[in-house]
Amino acid sequence: MSQTTDYRISHLDALEAESIFIFREVVAEFERPCLLFSGGKDSIVMLRLAEKAFWPARIPFPVLHVDTGHNFDEVLQFRDRRVAELGVQLLVASVQEAIDQGLVVEPPNKMRNRIQTPVLLNAVEKYRFDALFGGARRDEEKARAKERVFSFRDEFGQWDPKNQRPELWALYNARVHPGESIRVFPLSNWTELDVWHYIARENLELPSIYFAHEREVVERDGMLYAVNQYVQPRPGETPRVERVRYRTVGDATCTAAIRSDADTIEKVIAEVATTRVTERGATRGDDRVSESSMEDRKREGYF
Amino acid sequence: MDLLRFATAGSVDDGKSTLIGRLLYDSKAIFSDQLAAVEATSKARGDDYTNLALLTDGLRAEREQGITIDVAYRYFATPRRKFIIADTPGHIQYTRNMVTGASTADLALILVDARNGLVEQSRRHAFLCSLLRVPHMVLCVNKMDLVDWSEEVFTRIRQEFTAFATKLDIPDLTVIPISALKGDNVVTRSSAMPWYEGPSLLHHLENVHIASDRNLVDVRFPVQYVIRPQREDARDYRGYAGQIASGVLKPGDEVMVLPSGFTTTVAGIDTADGPVDQAFPPMSVTVRLADELDVSRGDMICRPNNQPHVAQDIEAMVCWMDEQRPMRPSGKYLIKHTTRTVRALVRHLYYRLDINTLHRDESVEQLALNEIGRVRLRTTQPLLCDEYRRNRTTGGFVIIDEGTNRTVGAGIIVDAA
Numbered sequence: 001m002s003q004t005t006d007y008r009i010s011h012l013d014a015l016e017a018e019s020i021f022i023f024r025e026v027v028a029e030f031e032r033p034c035l036l037f038s039g040g041k042d043s044i045v046m047l048r049l050a051e052k053a054f055w056p057a058r059i060p061f062p063v064l065h066v067d068t069g070h071n072f073d074e075v076l077q078f079r080d081r082r083v084a085e086l087g088v089q090l091l092v093a094s095v096q097e098a099i100d101q102g103l104v105v106e107p108p109n110k111m112r113n114r115i116q117t118p119v120l121l122n123a124v125e126k127y128r129f130d131a132l133f134g135g136a137r138r139d140e141e142k143a144r145a146k147e148r149v150f151s152f153r154d155e156f157g158q159w160d161p162k163n164q165r166p167e168l169w170a171l172y173n174a175r176v177h178p179g180e181s182i183r184v185f186p187l188s189n190w191t192e193l194d195v196w197h198y199i200a201r202e203n204l205e206l207p208s209i210y211f212a213h214e215r216e217v218v219e220r221d222g223m224l225y226a227v228n229q230y231v232q233p234r235p236g237e238t239p240r241v242e243r244v245r246y247r248t249v250g251d252a253t254c255t256a257a258i259r260s261d262a263d264t265i266e267k268v269i270a271e272v273a274t275t276r277v278t279e280r281g282a283t284r285g286d287d288r289v290s291e292s293s294m295e296d297r298k299r300e301g302y303f
Numbered sequence: 304m305d306l307l308r309f310a311t312a313g314s315v316d317d318g319k320s321t322l323i324g325r326l327l328y329d330s331k332a333i334f335s336d337q338l339a340a341v342e343a344t345s346k347a348r349g350d351d352y353t354n355l356a357l358l359t360d361g362l363r364a365e366r367e368q369g370i371t372i373d374v375a376y377r378y379f380a381t382p383r384r385k386f387i388i389a390d391t392p393g394h395i396q397y398t399r400n401m402v403t404g405a406s407t408a409d410l411a412l413i414l415v416d417a418r419n420g421l422v423e424q425s426r427r428h429a430f431l432c433s434l435l436r437v438p439h440m441v442l443c444v445n446k447m448d449l450v451d452w453s454e455e456v457f458t459r460i461r462q463e464f465t466a467f468a469t470k471l472d473i474p475d476l477t478v479i480p481i482s483a484l485k486g487d488n489v490v491t492r493s494s495a496m497p498w499y500e501g502p503s504l505l506h507h508l509e510n511v512h513i514a515s516d517r518n519l520v521d522v523r524f525p526v527q528y529v530i531r532p533q534r535e536d537a538r539d540y541r542g543y544a545g546q547i548a549s550g551v552l553k554p555g556d557e558v559m560v561l562p563s564g565f566t567t568t569v570a571g572i573d574t575a576d577g578p579v580d581q582a583f584p585p586m587s588v589t590v591r592l593a594d595e596l597d598v599s600r601g602d603m604i605c606r607p608n609n610q611p612h613v614a615q616d617i618e619a620m621v622c623w624m625d626e627q628r629p630m631r632p633s634g635k636y637l638i639k640h641t642t643r644t645v646r647a648l649v650r651h652l653y654y655r656l657d658i659n660t661l662h663r664d665e666s667v668e669q670l671a672l673n674e675i676g677r678v679r680l681r682t683t684q685p686l687l688c689d690e691y692r693r694n695r696t697t698g699g700f701v702i703i704d705e706g707t708n709r710t711v712g713a714g715i716i717v718d719a720a
Contacts, residue, residue, distance in 0.1 A: 006514060007514065007517070007519055007551065007583045008305060008514055009305075009585070009586065010304060010305065011304050011305055011306040011384075011385040013586075014305070014306045014585055015306070016587075017546060017585050017586050017587040018585065018587075020546075020587040021527070021545075021546045021587050024527045024528040024544050024545075024587075025527065025528075025642075027528060028527060028528045028600050028642070051575065052574070052575035052576075053544070053587075054530060054544075055530075055573075055574075055575035055589075056530070056532050056534075056536075056537040056540055056573075057530050057531065057532035057533065057534070057537070057540075058532070058533075058534065138376045138378070139377075139378045142337075142375075145375045145376055145377065146373045146374070146375055146376075161373070164373070165709060165710040166399055166400075166402075166403050166624045166701075166710050166713065167403060167710075168402070168403050168406040168407075168699065168701055168713045169406045169407060169695070169696065169699045169701075170407075170546070170696075171639050171640075171699070171700065171701045173639065173701065173703055173708070173709075173710045175637075175703060175708040176708060177708065188376070189376070189378070189387055191378045191380075193380070194385075278337060
């Protein structure tokens with residue numbers, strides 16, 4: 001931690017201190033917390049903060065991956081390596097299994113983002129989690145800009161934006177009845193650029209798809225989708241090889257790449273600092289359904 | 304680069320959304336897809352202009368009703384500072400949201416329309432910010448273009464507000480004439496008002512001195528969590544994790560643990576990045592003590608010659624935040640104060656404060672949603688606390704209804720015994 005004699009710390013240190021406080025608060029007040037891990041950069045930063053919050057003890061809660069079955073191979077390999085290094089327990093809730101068991105129905109467009117929610121809620125019920133850490137940030141989306149750090153969910157996992165608990169100072173209300181839970185967002189006050197600066201400072205390893213590489217893509221709705229086993233060219237679409245990178249990592253069917261030459265962290269930071277499009281706007285087909293699609297999904301129990 | 308949190312209060316009529324939109328746009332924190340979405344929505348609703356309020360009104364109900372209901376957090380950065388804006392609605396029915404936004408703010412930004420001057424709402428905002436001890440206040444006299452950039456109008460409003468602020472104990476007040484719509488004195492100095500010699504708003508936000516706002520005198524370390532690794536290589540490790548509330552703590556310092564009153568010394572202050580030779584707010588650290596004491600969450604580490612109150616009788620100002628049930632004398636609640644949660648009884652409700660006139664109504668029998676009053680509480684366990692005016696972390700608490708688990712109120716400690 002960088003510090004000077006005038007008792008000041010940098011904004012990254014202040015954000016880190018706040019996030020560590022939130023992690024500790026949850027572990028002190030809840031019975032069964034759990035960290036949602038997607039393999040994306042935000043959850044990688046979350047793991048780092050959790051590691052710091054409890055050092056020299058191990059991270060005292062398991063990691064849950066809601067696996068849509070549409071993953072980038074690089075991300076799964078990375079996930080397995082990282083949890084092994086940290087010695088944390090990995091739980092996987094499989095969307096494919098839920099489809100096979102008839103629990104959820106795959107939508108005709110094959111986007112599995114929306115059907116992740118019941119799979120997540122099932123896992124919460126099965127393991128009786130009362131607090132779930134998520135890597136969502138308030139700068140990502142305008143419904144998220146209104147969400148609390150401790151976000152109360154009823155027994156159906158639903159968010160009620162009009163009935164949120166007031167959150168003053170750093171006094172978080174952790175009380176729930178059995179079956180209810182709290183979603184906790186330690187990165188609430190971080191921006192995309194803060195996350196990248198932190199990744200650079202902490203020298204965190206990321207899945208390679210975050211950096212510029214050559215990939216076969218098709219252009220769809222103005223976005224570049226990778227051609228792979230899940231996304232096949234439709235009539236009229238011509239696959240071509242482009243130099244791209246991913247700004248977000250999610251389900252391979254609804255996460256698009258951007259054209260980019262940024263193949264190092266420094267170049268990515270320079271790119272993010274000058275971009276004029278939000279990361280979800282640039283790369284997430286699931287947010288394009290309507291102006292309220294994020295709010296609607298959150299009301300259903302999504303992160 | 305450091306961090307400044309500021310709260311804004313006001314309604315669309317004051318030009319608040321235009322001002323925030325301009326700060327965000329000029330600092331490149333609004334993205335073109337967000338702007339395109341807002342333009343499309345404005346057009347579909349038949350608005351005559353691009354309604355920048357839609358950028359912050361994130362909930363469907365807010366867009367439908369054209370009002371801001373809840374606190375929205377917005378972020379922007381300049382090369383000098385990162386800023387977190389708590390954008391709060393201004394109407395009286397949203398007092399609880401303003402109090403929430405102000406609770407963590409280093410600075411409050413209040414807007415008035417130059418044509419109307421000070422109105423009831425401006426006085427109320429200033430009062431709430433002073434109650435929550437926001438250390439810096441900026442009054443923006445907006446829409447100067449609509450009063451012909453008149454120095455006379457500006458001076459009259461400034462004098463009136465300054466006179467009012469004197470009664471409120473506002474430590475640092477800056478008054479800036481602006482036109483949010485045209486951009487005058489927002490990011491750059493205005494050429495339309497050569498008589499104004501102060502900084503632009505952004506320049507002030509970038510340079511206002513906040514480092515000395517923190518209390519670096521009274522060592523207060525609320526123990527948040529005890530770290531005892533269950534691993535071979537660190538089995539004897541026992542550390543007390545928490546965030547420094549105030550003061551500067553160093554290895555070797557003689558300290559006292561409350562409420563037990565045992566004294567010991569600081570053996571070391573750890574972080575995952577290695578030990579540090581001092582810890583101060585807002586650092587999150589892990590403190591090791593020289594002696595094995597019984598220390599747990601909710602305890603407080605301080606210096607023996609500078610202790611907080613260890614008190615069960617608490618005099619406080621309370622803002623009630625629950626729409627379902629009012630606060631009544633003899634009501635029982637939970638109090639969350641630093642890392643300690645205790646039960647409390649409302650012993651006495653002295654008065655309700657009219658937050659527009661500051662008149663005290665001593666005839667009241669309850670506090671309803673958004674009402675502020677002075678109470679005396681009796682707690683089952685002692686709070687380790689300071690007066691809020693001396694310490695915003697150890698002087699504030701929230702009130703939780705044990706039946707519904709809702710956060711029903713916020714309190715600031717005036718006195719304790």
